[in-house]
Amino acid sequence: MDMTYAGAEPKVAKRKRSAIARYAAPYLFISPWILGFLFFTLGPLVFSLTMSFYDWPVVGERTFVGLDNYRTMMMDDPQFWESLWITVKFAAIYVPFNIIMSFFLALMLHNITFASGFFRTAFYLPSVISGVALVTIWSWIYSKEYGLLNFMLSLAGIDGPNWLGDPNLAIVAIIIASLWGLGGTMLILLTGLKAIPKELYEAATVSGVPGWAQMLFITLPMLGPMLLFTFITSIISAFQQLTIALLLTKGGPLGSTYFFAMYIYDNAFKYFDMGYAAAGSWVMFIIVLMLSLGVMRWSAAWVYYEGEVRQNDGDGHA
Amino acid sequence: MRKTLLYSALILLSALFIAPFYWTFMTAIKSAADLYQFPPVFWPSEWHWENFGAAWNKQPFGTYLTNSVIVVVFSTIGQLISSSLVAYGFARFRFPGRDPLFIVLLATMMIPWDVKMIPLYMEFNMLGWINTLKPLIVPAYFADAFFVFLLRQYIMTVPMEIDEAARMDGANAFDIYWRIHLPLMMPALVLVGTFHFMNAWNDYLGPLIFLNDQSKYTLTLGLSMFKGLHEVDVTSIAAITVILCLPPLALFFVAQRYIMDGAVGSSVKG
Numbered sequence: 001m002d003m004t005y006a007g008a009e010p011k012v013a014k015r016k017r018s019a020i021a022r023y024a025a026p027y028l029f030i031s032p033w034i035l036g037f038l039f040f041t042l043g044p045l046v047f048s049l050t051m052s053f054y055d056w057p058v059v060g061e062r063t064f065v066g067l068d069n070y071r072t073m074m075m076d077d078p079q080f081w082e083s084l085w086i087t088v089k090f091a092a093i094y095v096p097f098n099i100i101m102s103f104f105l106a107l108m109l110h111n112i113t114f115a116s117g118f119f120r121t122a123f124y125l126p127s128v129i130s131g132v133a134l135v136t137i138w139s140w141i142y143s144k145e146y147g148l149l150n151f152m153l154s155l156a157g158i159d160g161p162n163w164l165g166d167p168n169l170a171i172v173a174i175i176i177a178s179l180w181g182l183g184g185t186m187l188i189l190l191t192g193l194k195a196i197p198k199e200l201y202e203a204a205t206v207s208g209v210p211g212w213a214q215m216l217f218i219t220l221p222m223l224g225p226m227l228l229f230t231f232i233t234s235i236i237s238a239f240q241q242l243t244i245a246l247l248l249t250k251g252g253p254l255g256s257t258y259f260f261a262m263y264i265y266d267n268a269f270k271y272f273d274m275g276y277a278a279a280g281s282w283v284m285f286i287i288v289l290m291l292s293l294g295v296m297r298w299s300a301a302w303v304y305y306e307g308e309v310r311q312n313d314g315d316g317h318a
Numbered sequence: 319m320r321k322t323l324l325y326s327a328l329i330l331l332s333a334l335f336i337a338p339f340y341w342t343f344m345t346a347i348k349s350a351a352d353l354y355q356f357p358p359v360f361w362p363s364e365w366h367w368e369n370f371g372a373a374w375n376k377q378p379f380g381t382y383l384t385n386s387v388i389v390v391v392f393s394t395i396g397q398l399i400s401s402s403l404v405a406y407g408f409a410r411f412r413f414p415g416r417d418p419l420f421i422v423l424l425a426t427m428m429i430p431w432d433v434k435m436i437p438l439y440m441e442f443n444m445l446g447w448i449n450t451l452k453p454l455i456v457p458a459y460f461a462d463a464f465f466v467f468l469l470r471q472y473i474m475t476v477p478m479e480i481d482e483a484a485r486m487d488g489a490n491a492f493d494i495y496w497r498i499h500l501p502l503m504m505p506a507l508v509l510v511g512t513f514h515f516m517n518a519w520n521d522y523l524g525p526l527i528f529l530n531d532q533s534k535y536t537l538t539l540g541l542s543m544f545k546g547l548h549e550v551d552v553t554s555i556a557a558i559t560v561i562l563c564l565p566p567l568a569l570f571f572v573a574q575r576y577i578m579d580g581a582v583g584s585s586v587k588g
Contacts, residue, residue: 043441140345
């Protein structure tokens with residue numbers, strides 16, 4: 001702080017300016033995000049909510065229709081419910097598998113020392129490549145006659161099915177291909193496992209707590225925040241699933257992999273019915289939001305943050 | 319005994335994860351005769367490296383590559399600068415509205431891309447940006463919520479005394495960001511740069527929606543279009559797929575140390 005007299009005119013001006021600068025500085029630093037938020041997030045959200053109340057073609061006259069887009073969608077558009085159902089089915093299988101498989105892989109990696117880096121890398125590699133490359137690769141694996149998968153099945157004496165051509169199997173094929181990219185989830189859970197203090201296990205072992213109980217009462221609760229995070233991000237990504245369906249099965253066969261995101265995409269960029277598509281996207285937004293909030297509330301029952309755990313230590317479990 | 323079982327399981331599982339890569343590479347390099355064999359040829363009799371060159375010349379993949387490189391380079395620069403500035407702002411200042419704003423920032427991570435894609439298309443259309451690379455580059459200059467979060471966590475581990483000492487020496491807020499925090503953040507910046515590079519390089523839906531002309535295609539879009547037209551030219555598709563996978567794989571191996579460090583995972587807790 002400068003110690004000048006109040007009467008010194010130029011100094012005051014200078015100090016005023018520096019006070020303003022000090023006040024404005026933080027806002028200047030975060031201004032890129034604020035501007036981006038206004039122009040690439042909030043603006044678009046308001047815009048698309050507005051659009052959803054209009055009949056809004058890309059070019060031409062737009063007319064206010066109130067809730068008609070939502071009403072039509074839910075009452076007269078069977079594709080809305082079908083695509084939503086397919087997405088829910090996909091999410092209901094993909095999300096638990098993604099987390100459980102990631103968890104077991106992380107657990108295995110956590111329990112070895114030799115070559116753990118190699119295995120970790122092997123499981124993570126598929127997460128590094130483009131969805132386009134992933135689809136290309138899997139379209140050959142699933143090929144009926146020359147595919148790797150059916151060859152493996154033939155070794156076991158099984159006559160391989162037409163994975164991408166069978167309405168019941170195509171969605172399974174998409175789930176498997178998606179699970180190939182579980183590396184990110186695995187990595188987060190592995191980091192979580194590493195952060196659990198070893199003393200907890202040592203104390204439990206000394207007290208004769210069996211392995212399964214350590215898993216249930218130490219590992220899972222301590223991993224709670226990580227599990228919650230991966231749970232929510234998996235749900236969001238499951239509902240957004242578009243690239244794989246768009247490229248691997250094109251929504252087929254017989255619309256069996258016509259995901260909700262694809263329904264929105266088609267309304268917007270194939271039929272250019274922007275208002276209707278915007279309404280669909282808001283339905284998705286609300287579903288994802290409700291699910292995430294639901295999971296968070298439910299998680300209060302099983303997620304323990306470290307502070308709480310420490311408090312409970314005093315209760316004398318041992 | 320338990321270890322043996324564990325390692326056998328890991329070897330089997332990792333083989334399952336790596337096999338698709340191996341298969342793609344072998345498909346790219348096989349002769350046409352080896353391609354349609356049943357049982358499949360796992361170790362080709364002849365290695366046809368020229369398949370890569372032949373595939374590359376079947377479409378203007380050089381142009382696609384140039385576009386991808388432009389998008390990746392310029393958007394990565396923007397992402398690193400903007401996200402680190404914003405992270406510094408949130409980490410090192412106390413100002414009215416900071417906490418609510420930060421919660422808003424975190425909440426934006428939960429917005430599905432589908433909700434934004436339609437209005438963004440209209441917005442970019444009004445700006446005349448459709449069929450240019452701008453929609454793929456410019457937003458990166460306005461910080462990404464996840465990266466801001468990650469970098470902020472990192473800055474908060476640096477003792478405040480360092481900032482104060484610099485301020486005593488007459489450094490202003492920007493000097494402290496530029497001369498102290500940016501160098502200290504290097505590991506986190508490598509992580510952000512790597513993740514952003516991969517997102518930008520691998521992006522398919524953005525180019526699909528915002529680009530029309532072949533001359534503007536990125537490599538992902540170019541490959542998917544090529545695949546759509548020449549489904550039977552398996553060798554060429556495999557060759558381009560291998561080329562498309564190489565940069566992110568190479569970058570991953572270079573930056574692996576930072577990724578595996580768990581900066582991502584440990585930030586989740588905070």
